Amino acid sequence: MTIKTTMRTLLAAGVLLAGAAVQAQDKGPIKMVVPFGAGTTTDTVGRVVGEALGKALQQTVIVDNRAGAGGSTGSDMVAKSAPDGRTLVMGTVGTHAINAALFSKLPYDPLRDFAPVAFIGYTPTLLVVAADSPIKSLKDLAQAAARPNGVTFASAGNGTSGHLAGELLAQRLGGKMLHVPYKEGAAALTSVIGSQVDFMFYHPAAVMPQVKAGKLRALGSSGAQRSAAASDVPTLMEQGIADFDLVAWFMLYAPAATPAATLAQLRTASAAALAQPDVMARLRDQGIESRVLRVEEMQPFNKTELGKWAGLVKRSGAQVD
Numbered sequence: 001m002t003i004k005t006t007m008r009t010l011l012a013a014g015v016l017l018a019g020a021a022v023q024a025q026d027k028g029p030i031k032m033v034v035p036f037g038a039g040t041t042t043d044t045v046g047r048v049v050g051e052a053l054g055k056a057l058q059q060t061v062i063v064d065n066r067a068g069a070g071g072s073t074g075s076d077m078v079a080k081s082a083p084d085g086r087t088l089v090m091g092t093v094g095t096h097a098i099n100a101a102l103f104s105k106l107p108y109d110p111l112r113d114f115a116p117v118a119f120i121g122y123t124p125t126l127l128v129v130a131a132d133s134p135i136k137s138l139k140d141l142a143q144a145a146a147r148p149n150g151v152t153f154a155s156a157g158n159g160t161s162g163h164l165a166g167e168l169l170a171q172r173l174g175g176k177m178l179h180v181p182y183k184e185g186a187a188a189l190t191s192v193i194g195s196q197v198d199f200m201f202y203h204p205a206a207v208m209p210q211v212k213a214g215k216l217r218a219l220g221s222s223g224a225q226r227s228a229a230a231s232d233v234p235t236l237m238e239q240g241i242a243d244f245d246l247v248a249w250f251m252l253y254a255p256a257a258t259p260a261a262t263l264a265q266l267r268t269a270s271a272a273a274l275a276q277p278d279v280m281a282r283l284r285d286q287g288i289e290s291r292v293l294r295v296e297e298m299q300p301f302n303k304t305e306l307g308k309w310a311g312l313v314k315r316s317g318a319q320v321d
Helices: 003-026 041-057 069-079 093-102 138-145 161-173 185-193 204-212 260-274 277-285 295-316
Strands: 030-034 061-065 087-092 114-124 126-130 151-155 177-181 199-202 216-221 247-255
Touching: 030 041, 030 069, 041 061, 041 087, 041 114, 041 247, 041 260, 041 277, 069 087, 069 093, 069 247, 087 093, 087 114, 093 161, 093 247, 093 295, 114 204, 114 260, 114 295, 126 185, 126 204, 138 151, 138 161, 138 216, 151 161, 151 185, 161 177, 161 199, 161 295, 185 199, 185 204, 204 216, 247 260, 247 295, 260 277
Parallel strands: 030 061, 030 087, 151 177, 151 199
Antiparallel strands: 087 247, 114 247, 126 199, 126 216
């Protein structure tokens, strides 16, 4: 074997080894950051999607909970991660729409710093009161709000979708509605059940078991259509409140500079994962309703949501920093 032949053989072997290393790297684990704590709706959704995505890609997807600052801590970490398709974030209406207006110095740009991978789904919230509350309808609620002391409503914190839904309802019905923020939704819901607070807007997956147990009464749904998880609960718009369409939503994102080929692979795998009947059923159990958004529709959708929630935040006066 000549020196030239030997060099060619070594170079070819090097190319093959490099290719094998890249292939091995491509099959390495993917980290899906959930920017909220374990046990939250976002965490549950992230774990369902992560498991299904891992099967579609034949890779391990590890859920990494990075809670803090209304989801901004984990989202910012992903925005600044290497754009190699290995780090994703389960974004929400909070992290990628509400927070832009809520925080005066958000460390990331929801549009510029992320590439949408897949729209997971959405969920309206339900307006609920204690089962023994004298408020049995929106008319009763409006009358109670018109009294000198008005009414109170709870939420999982300032600037959350439940807070802003309550502020919009106050604008639509008039009267006095005092916001009572809690550190998390479960505590707020407990206070409503105990009649310490008059009402709140919260996810169907959390409130419907309490409705069925006779501890809560659902008066309306915040979306344009009824919730599949509570089909007997009419929307607020059905009950005469104009232009009331507020839903929480979930979207999977990668860092903005992720290569097009990598994004295409992630998007194809995500679509396949979300189309699985068992995945759809598990998401429905959480009150998440599917909606197909094409790749070219995701950023415009995000932009529209930014504008809609910014107006609500401004009118509510909510500010975190």
